[in-house]
Amino acid sequence: MALADYIMVRSMTVEISYESEKSLDIPYEDIINKMVAASLDFENCPYEAEVSVTIVDDEEIRKINSEYRGIDKSTDVLSFPFNEFESPGNFDDIEESVDAFNPESGELLLGDIILSTEHIIEQAREYGHSETRELAFLVVHSMLHLMGYDHMADEDRVIMEDRQRKILDLEGISR
Structure with missing residues (x-):
């Protein structure tokens, strides 16, 4: 086997729940995984990890957004990180957090991702790319949030957007 043929097989748990009446006609589980x-590979996460992904309709994500963020409108994705990072993507001090790991599996608990089917479909159409690309983008975007990145300050937004683009490019997912 040549070095270029080597593929890292990451051990992780991704719990996916599909709770929307609206159907995504793409292999969403494969894309999410x-x-x-x-x-995780791009950020050099040294741990096996656990992530929960829930796909809901616009009404449900609106309720969650209202309850947890005080914003009474639907959105494309919500991220609920379980951990705080000293600096984004830096796992050096994560073991100091008492609740960072699942006591049964030993996996790093990263958090929850909630996605809206309607937003995936509408934004794919609006941006002129596939639903596969839109779902992939939203998952990467949310994963970066779970690993401590944000886009509130312009400087942070540029860093996060660059990382998103690089991850999608590495996976051959383009607009």
């Missing part, structure tokens, strides 16, 4: 693994 692939993008979670790609994000």
Whole structure:
């Protein structure tokens, strides 16, 4: 086997719940698993990890957004990180956090991702790319949030957007 043929097989748990009446006609489970693994690999996460992904409709994500963020409108994705990072993507001090790991599996608990089917479909159409690309982008975006990145300050936004683009490019997912 040549070095270029080597593929890292990451051990992780991605719990996916589909709770929307609206159907995504793409292999969403494969896309989610692939993008979670790609994000963890890109960030050099040294741990096996656990992530929960829930796909809901616009009304449900609106309720969650209202309850947890005080914003009474639907959105494309919500991220609920379990851990705080000293600096984004830096796992050096994560073991100091008492609740960072699942006591049964030993996996790093990264957090929850909630996605809106309607937003995936509408944004794919609006941006002129596939639903596969839109879902992949939203999962990568959310994974970066779970690993401590944000886009509130312009400087942070540029860093996060660059990482998103690089992860998607490495996986051959383009607009």
